Amino acid sequence: MAEFESNVSPRTIAVTAGRPLGDGDPVNEPIVLASNFRAGPEYARTHGTRTWAALEEAIGLLEGGRCLTYSSGMAVASAIVFALRPEIVVIPSVSYLGVRALLGDLSERQSLQTREVAIQNTLEVVAALDRAGHDATSGSDGVILWIETPTNPTLDIADLPRLCREAKSRGIRVVVDSTFATPIGAQPLRDGATVVMHSGTKFIGGHSDLLIGAAVTNDDTVYDALARARVVQGATPGALEAFLALRGLRTLPLRYEASARSAEQLAALLASHPHIESVRQAGPMLSFVVRGGAEAADRVCASTTVIVPATSLGGVESTMERRQKYPGDAHVAPGLIRMSVGIEAIDDLWNDLQCALASIGSR
Numbered sequence: 001m002a003e004f005e006s007n008v009s010p011r012t013i014a015v016t017a018g019r020p021l022g023d024g025d026p027v028n029e030p031i032v033l034a035s036n037f038r039a040g041p042e043y044a045r046t047h048g049t050r051t052w053a054a055l056e057e058a059i060g061l062l063e064g065g066r067c068l069t070y071s072s073g074m075a076v077a078s079a080i081v082f083a084l085r086p087e088i089v090v091i092p093s094v095s096y097l098g099v100r101a102l103l104g105d106l107s108e109r110q111s112l113q114t115r116e117v118a119i120q121n122t123l124e125v126v127a128a129l130d131r132a133g134h135d136a137t138s139g140s141d142g143v144i145l146w147i148e149t150p151t152n153p154t155l156d157i158a159d160l161p162r163l164c165r166e167a168k169s170r171g172i173r174v175v176v177d178s179t180f181a182t183p184i185g186a187q188p189l190r191d192g193a194t195v196v197m198h199s200g201t202k203f204i205g206g207h208s209d210l211l212i213g214a215a216v217t218n219d220d221t222v223y224d225a226l227a228r229a230r231v232v233q234g235a236t237p238g239a240l241e242a243f244l245a246l247r248g249l250r251t252l253p254l255r256y257e258a259s260a261r262s263a264e265q266l267a268a269l270l271a272s273h274p275h276i277e278s279v280r281q282a283g284p285m286l287s288f289v290v291r292g293g294a295e296a297a298d299r300v301c302a303s304t305t306v307i308v309p310a311t312s313l314g315g316v317e318s319t320m321e322r323r324q325k326y327p328g329d330a331h332v333a334p335g336l337i338r339m340s341v342g343i344e345a346i347d348d349l350w351n352d353l354q355c356a357l358a359s360i361g362s363r
């Protein structure tokens with residue numbers, strides 16, 4: 001495994017990590033299509049493959065911990081809950097709907113309880129941690145603070161260093177879903193998080209052509225429990241997906257910087273547009289509310305020619321979608337559009353948005 005000085009830039013790590021180092025080796029770890037290995041106890045589900053290991057090395061170095069990859073972001077979320085066995089999970093009330101569905105199903109089965117908080121309101125979160133520590137039969141050991149920042153789809157921002165400190169001083173473990181921040185925008189383990197998770201399907205893969213997930217921790221006991229979860233739940237990444245995700249990761253820093261720059265410019269332009277009620281921007285993500293509610297926002301989404309109307313995000317191509325139509329996101333503003341800014345030319349994106357917004361008035 002490659003070792004890096006702590007002063008090596010993420011851009012360099014993304015390019016150099018996870019490469020074979022032997023003379024005559026291929027420059028990239030090949031796609032190992034194997035479940036079985038000759039003359040040994042190795043089996044891919046239990047021991048992994050070199051293709052996964054290369055991706056895990058790269059993500060681990062970027063986040064500052066040890067990484068395990070899984071078949072999807074949701075597989076990671078399931079593995080984390082399985083591994084940490086919480087009694088009470090404190091989660092943002094507005095956050096990725098899949099994770100809330102998972103915790104909701106477990107809560108219906110009485111496996112755990114959830115406590116919803118406004119994650120940007122630090123005092124509210126801290127008060128919820130105190131109550132949860134009091135209510136859990138095993139005290140703070142039974143509590144997890146599940147942070148998502150920026151949140152999907154409203155881009156609320158948590159005070160990560162402060163929340164990690166407050167949780168740690170109470171002996172509460174912290175999980176951070178850092179899918180929107182990516183390893184370039186944040187390194188939550190350095191703030192004291194117990195586990196950071198990614199839907200690698202999004203920015204890490206970066207091309208809307210795969211599903212994969214990653215968990216990173218620097219706690220060896222948690223790592224072992226997460227590895228055990230992958231073995232017994234069987235949620236292993238595919239070989240092609242792991243290869244493509246690492247190929248995507250090589251350009252993540254460049255893509256993230258370019259998309260974030262465009263997103264910032266688009267946010268400023270949208271803010272002064274008469275059809276826009278409010279705009280938020282975090283990294284490559286935009287979340288804006290169109291005046292005229294659901295109908296107007298649907299028209300905008302249906303009228304773009306460059307921006308793809310699509311539900312997922314994090315690709316080189318810009319995508320956008322009105323979110324309130326999903327039952328899991330029913331509590332966001334009806335006219336809220338979440339946009340993932342890609343790497344197209346900013347002028348073309350703005351022209352596209354302007355024309356789409358003009359369609360509101362032209363009926």
Ligand SMILES: *Cc1c(COP(=O)(O)O)cnc(C)c1O
Nearest residue numbers: 072073074096152179199201212
């Ligand atoms: C997409 C997403 C997930 C789930 O990831 P999958 O790869 O689709 O399973 C989890 N968290 C966030 C914030 C996401 O955007």
